[in-house]
Amino acid sequence: MIRYVPYLLFLALWIYAFIDCLNTPEEEVRHLPKVGWVLIILFFAMLGSIAWLVAGKNRGPVPAGGSTPAEWHRNHRPGPTLAPDDDPEFLASLREENKKDESLLKDWEADLRRREDELRRREGGEDSSGQR
Known part of the structure; x- marks a missing residue:
């Protein structure tokens, strides 16, 4: 049973990287177009997944805007909603x-x-x- 753990971890990494790539907005993708990253993850499962996690997505502050996407959404929220x-x-x-x-x-x-x-x-x- 324990011999299946590496395969399950690999499968989990592959699925996580694929879904993360699909859900990432185009402006946060680095080095390649989003479609390129999706194809790399699909065709080169282990290396593509690791490459995506290391180099494919902006994980820090966005240099142009000066804030992370989460901060931008927090600052650009519509006004309070009235009951x-x-x-x-x-x-x-x-x-x-x-x-x-x-x-x-x-x-x-x-x-x-x-x-x-x-x-x-x-x-x-x-x-x-x-x-x-």
């Missing part, structure tokens, strides 16, 4: 919907009253022309 009950635009849209719903309800109530009055007149012996 729906704190968002003025959302609350205004709810008020507008309530106004529309109230006017629709008033129209329905008026229509219902009209139909009820019409029904009462018919039951009272009047026909549709209003004569008895």
